[in-house]
Amino acid sequence: MSTTTTRAGTRRVPANPAGRAALRRAPVAVAGILVILVAWELVARAYGKPLLFPGPAETGSTLLDGLTGGDIPDAAVASIGRVLSGLAIGSLAGVLLGLLSGSSRVLEALFEPFINVFRFIPPLAWFAPALLWLGAGETSKVALIVYTSVFVVAVNTAAGVKAVPKNMVRMARTYGAGPVRVFFAVRLPASLPYIFSGVRIAMGNAFMTVVTAEMLGAESGLGVLITEGTANTDVRGVFAALIVLGALGLCADRLFVLLLRRFGGRFSARTLGGP
Structure with missing residues (x-):
């Protein structure tokens, strides 16, 4: 616990405000999960056909079997690999496209119709x-x-470049900074919150797209498990794969936020809208 010294004495302040906020939200999150599970169980009992709409207990049993001795781990690894590869390439290309589009009216006129179509x-x-x-x-x-x-990512990045205050650019030029120096010292850093927000949104798109692509044609992946479960009327297996997919997406998002809070400095609060 860190301390801050004032005239009135020594006052303790939170060492990690974000961590304390997360702890305060944890009971609410747990309560929300319990409400969902209870509602799920009630709907399953009301439907009365566990083969077509299994409850949490049946789905949990199938999920545990799939994790310990089934295909879920290998399928999850395959899906994550595709997400990471596509997201990395797409984000880098989007940042480059957005920086170019946002920095020049000529390039904006060239790229914007292409992007928006x-x-x-x-x-x-x-x-x-x-x-x-x-x-x-x-x-x-x-x-x-x-x-x-x-x-x-390109749209968010371009918006970030355009949102850079003009007085910051003028001040940098006053101190002798050329176009390249202004770009790397002013425009790019000021655009980082927009870039991070774009990558976070793109991550959700990537998880949704990978399942669709795997369902339409793949040898492994969570989308394949969903397709096979549907073909075999194994709704419990489908629900288990969906739970794993959602959990992976949640973990990926939380990891992104954690890394951003840890290494993003002052940009993390502007991106995440919190401490």
Whole structure:
């Protein structure tokens, strides 16, 4: 616990405000989960067909079996690998595209129609062309994740560059900074909160896209388990795969927030809207 000294004496202040806030929210989160489980059980009993709508206990048993001796771990690893690959490539490309578009009116006029046309076309619409052009291997699936990530990051990055206060740019130029120095010392750092927000949104898009791509054609992955479970009327297996997918997404988001709070400095509060 850190301390702060004042004229009135020594006053203790929280060493980790974000951690304390998380602890305060934990009981609420647990209560929310319990409410969902109770509601799930009530709906399952009211439906009365456990084969088609299993309750939490039946799904939990299937989930445990899948984690300990089934295909869930391998499927999860395959899906995570595709998400990480596509998200990394898409985010880097999106940041570059957004920086260029936001820094120049000429480049904005060149790129903005292209960005706005393609970002409204869902990745599912590109599955057949991707399959024809790139084959049924990993490349086509990663390409779809890149597609669903790049434009949201580009739009956020461009918005961040445009939002840089003009007085900051003028001040840097007053002290002799050239265009390149202004870009790297002023525009890029000031755009980081927007970039981080774009990557966080793109992460959610990536998880949704990877399952769709795997359901349409893959040898492994959580989407494959969902497809097989549906074909075999194994709703418990489908629910188990969905729970794992949601848990992975939640863990990925929390890890992103944790790293941002740890290494993002003053940009983390602006990005996350909290301490």
